[in-house]
Amino acid sequence: MHEFKNFINGEFVTTASGKTFENRNPVDNSLLGLVHEAGQPEVDAAVKAAKAAMQGPWGKMTQAERIQLLDKVANRINERFDEFLDAECKDTGKPHKIASHIDIPRGAANFKAFSETLANHPTEAFKLDTPDGRGALNYGHRTPKGVIAVISPWNLPLLLMTWKVGPALACGNTVVVKPSEETPATATLLGEVMNECGVPKGVYNVVHGFGPDSAGAFLTEHPDVSAITFTGETRTGEIIMRAASVGLRNISLECGGKNPGIVFADCDMDKAIEGTMRSAFVNCGQVCLGTERVYVERPIFDEFVQRLKEGVEKLKLGVPEDPEVDFGPLVSQEHKEKVLSYYRLAVEEGATVVTGGGVPEMGEALNAGAWVEPTIWTGLPDDARVVREEVFGPCCHIRPFDTEEEVIELANDTKYGLSAAIWTENSARASRVAEAMEVGICWVNSWFLRDLRTAFGGAKESGIGREGGVHGLEFYTELKNVCIKL
Numbered sequence: 363m364h365e366f367k368n369f370i371n372g373e374f375v376t377t378a379s380g381k382t383f384e385n386r387n388p389v390d391n392s393l394l395g396l397v398h399e400a401g402q403p404e405v406d407a408a409v410k411a412a413k414a415a416m417q418g419p420w421g422k423m424t425q426a427e428r429i430q431l432l433d434k435v436a437n438r439i440n441e442r443f444d445e446f447l448d449a450e451c452k453d454t455g456k457p458h459k460i461a462s463h464i465d466i467p468r469g470a471a472n473f474k475a476f477s478e479t480l481a482n483h484p485t486e487a488f489k490l491d492t493p494d495g496r497g498a499l500n501y502g503h504r505t506p507k508g509v510i511a512v513i514s515p516w517n518l519p520l521l522l523m524t525w526k527v528g529p530a531l532a533c534g535n536t537v538v539v540k541p542s543e544e545t546p547a548t549a550t551l552l553g554e555v556m557n558e559c560g561v562p563k564g565v566y567n568v569v570h571g572f573g574p575d576s577a578g579a580f581l582t583e584h585p586d587v588s589a590i591t592f593t594g595e596t597r598t599g600e601i602i603m604r605a606a607s608v609g610l611r612n613i614s615l616e617c618g619g620k621n622p623g624i625v626f627a628d629c630d631m632d633k634a635i636e637g638t639m640r641s642a643f644v645n646c647g648q649v650c651l652g653t654e655r656v657y658v659e660r661p662i663f664d665e666f667v668q669r670l671k672e673g674v675e676k677l678k679l680g681v682p683e684d685p686e687v688d689f690g691p692l693v694s695q696e697h698k699e700k701v702l703s704y705y706r707l708a709v710e711e712g713a714t715v716v717t718g719g720g721v722p723e724m725g726e727a728l729n730a731g732a733w734v735e736p737t738i739w740t741g742l743p744d745d746a747r748v749v750r751e752e753v754f755g756p757c758c759h760i761r762p763f764d765t766e767e768e769v770i771e772l773a774n775d776t777k778y779g780l781s782a783a784i785w786t787e788n789s790a791r792a793s794r795v796a797e798a799m800e801v802g803i804c805w806v807n808s809w810f811l812r813d814l815r816t817a818f819g820g821a822k823e824s825g826i827g828r829e830g831g832v833h834g835l836e837f838y839t840e841l842k843n844v845c846i847k848l
C-alpha cells in the first residue's frame with residue numbers, strides 16, 4: 363500500500379497521532395494509498411523548520427544562487443516528467459493528453475518564470491531635495507516575508523501549488539504547503555525533487571490533511587506564518603482571511619468564478635466553438651477560469667448551440683493513459699454528487715438539456731468512478747441557481763442576447779469576477795467590452811492563454827490581490843524604504 367507522508371525539514375514523516383485517510387483514484391474508485399494526516403505537532407514542526415531555514419544557508423544565499431537552484435528544480439521536474447504525470451493523473455483522473463500539456467510543464471515553468479522577473483526588476487529610487495542643498499537618497503529594499511503558508515486545491519494540483527511556491531522561494535521565503543486532501547501525490551513527490559536538487563532542509567515543507575480542525579486550519583492560524591496564499595472556494599477564502607487577521611498577516615486569495623463567455627455574431631465561429639469547448643469542458647470543467655455562462659448574439663444562437671453540442675458529443679471519455687482520451691472523471695465521489703445535484707436542479711429550474719445531464723455508462727471496470735456527462739443547457743431564467751452558482755463541472759448554460767449593452771449587464775450580473783472570454787472580430791468592440799467586464803482576467807478570441815509575467819487574480823468575490831510577474835513580488839516580499847541623507 364502506497365503511503366503519502368508529510369515532508370518536514372527534508373524528511374518524509376508519519377504523524378504522532380498515527381491518523382491516516384484514504385486517497386482514491388476517481389477513475390474507478392480504487393484505493394491509491396493512505397495519507398498521513400498532519401496534526402498540530404506536525405504543523406508546528408513544519409513551521410519551525412521553515413522558520414529556522416530562513417536563518418540557515420538558504421537565508422544567506424544570493425538571489426542569483428536561489429534562482430540557479432530553482433532552475434535545477436524545474437529541470438528535475440522535467441526529468442521526472444512521467445512520474446509527475448502518472449501521480450497527477452492517478453490523483454485527479456485527468457487524461458495524460460491534458461496533464462502532459464498543461465499541468466506538468468507549467469509545474470516546471472512556474473520555477474523559472476518568476477526568476478526572470480525578479481532578476482530584471484529595478485529598484486525604486488527617489489532623490490529628495492533638502493534645505494542644506496545636499497539632498498537625500500531614497501531607495502526600496504526588498505526582503506523575504508518569512509514563512510509562507512500555501513493552501514492549494516485539487517483541480518490543477520501541481521500547477522497551482524508551484525504557481526505560489528516558485529515565486530515565494532525565488533524571493534527568499536520558505537514555505538509550508540497544505541495540498542488538497544484529494545490530491546496529495548505531486549506535492550509529496552516534489553519533496554524528493556527538492557532533496558535531489560540540494561534545496562536546504564526546511565525550505566519546502568508539506569503537511570497533509572483537511573481544512574477545519576486539521577492541517578489547513580492549524581497552518582493558517584499559526585503565529586509564525588507570515589503570509590498566506592490560497593486558491594479554492596470563496597467561503598474557504600473568508601475563513602482564511604479571518605485567521606490571517608490575527609497578527610495582521612498578509613493574504614492572497616484566488617477563489618471561485620461564474621465566468622461569462624460572450625460570442626458576438628461577428629466572431630470567427632470556428633475559433634469561438636473551439637475556445638468554448640475548452641473553456642467549458644477541459645479538465646472536466648474543473649478550472650476556476652472556465653466558462654459556465656455563455657451568451658451568444660441571437661442571429662448565430664441556434665448554429666452555435668448546435669455546433670457546441672456536436673463538439674461535446676465527439677469528446678472521448680476514458681482512462682487517463684489512453685492517448686485519444688480528452689475527458690476524464692470528476693475528482694471525487696463527493697464532487698460528483700455536487701455536480702449531479704446541479705444537473706437535477708437545472709431540470710427543476712426549467713432548463714432544456716441540449717446534451718448530457720447524467721452519468722455515462724463506462725463499463726463494469728469504471729462505473730464506480732466519478733464520471734458525469736458533459737452537459738449543455740439552454741432556456742434557464744437569469745436568476746436560476748444554476749446560472750448564478752459555481753458548479754465546477756463540465757457544463758454550461760447558453761443564452762441569447764440582442765445588444766452589447768445588454769450582454770455587458772448580463773455578464774457582470776454576478777457576485778464573482780474572475781475571468782471572461784469575448785469572441786468577436788471587431789477590435790474596437792473587443793476592447794470596449796473587455797474594459798467593461800468586472801473581472802481580473804479578460805481574454806479576447808482565446809481562453810487560458812497565459813503569460814506568466816501578467817497580473818493574475820480576481821475581482822469581487824473571486825479574490826483579493828494579484829500574483830504573477832511583479833505583482834508576485836509585492837506579495838512575497840516586504841518593501842522597506844531606505845533614506846540616506848547625503
Ligand SMILES: NC(=O)C1=CN([C@@H]2O[C@H](COP(=O)(O)OP(=O)(O)OC[C@H]3O[C@@H](n4cnc5c(N)ncnc54)[C@H](O)[C@@H]3O)[C@@H](O)[C@H]2O)C=CC1
Pocket residue numbers: 513514515516517540541542543571572573574577578579582593594595596598599601602616617618619649650697700752753754
Ligand atoms: N481553483 C478554484 O477556484 C477552485 C474552486 N473550488 C470550488 O470549491 C468547491 C469545494 O472544493 P474544495 O476542495 O472543498 O475547496 P476548498 O476551498 O475547501 O479547498 C481548497 C483548499 O483549502 C483547504 N481548506 C479548506 N478549509 C480550510 C480551512 N478552514 N482552513 C485552511 N484550509 C482550508 C483544503 O483542504 C484545500 O487544500 C468546489 O466544488 C469548487 O466549486 C475547488 C477547487 C479549486
Ligand SMILES: O=C(O)/C=C/C=C(\O)C(=O)O
Pocket residue numbers: 517518522525593616648649650651812818
Ligand atoms: O494559470 C494559472 O496560473 C491558473 C489557472 C487556473 C486556476 O487558477 C484554477 O483553476 O484555480
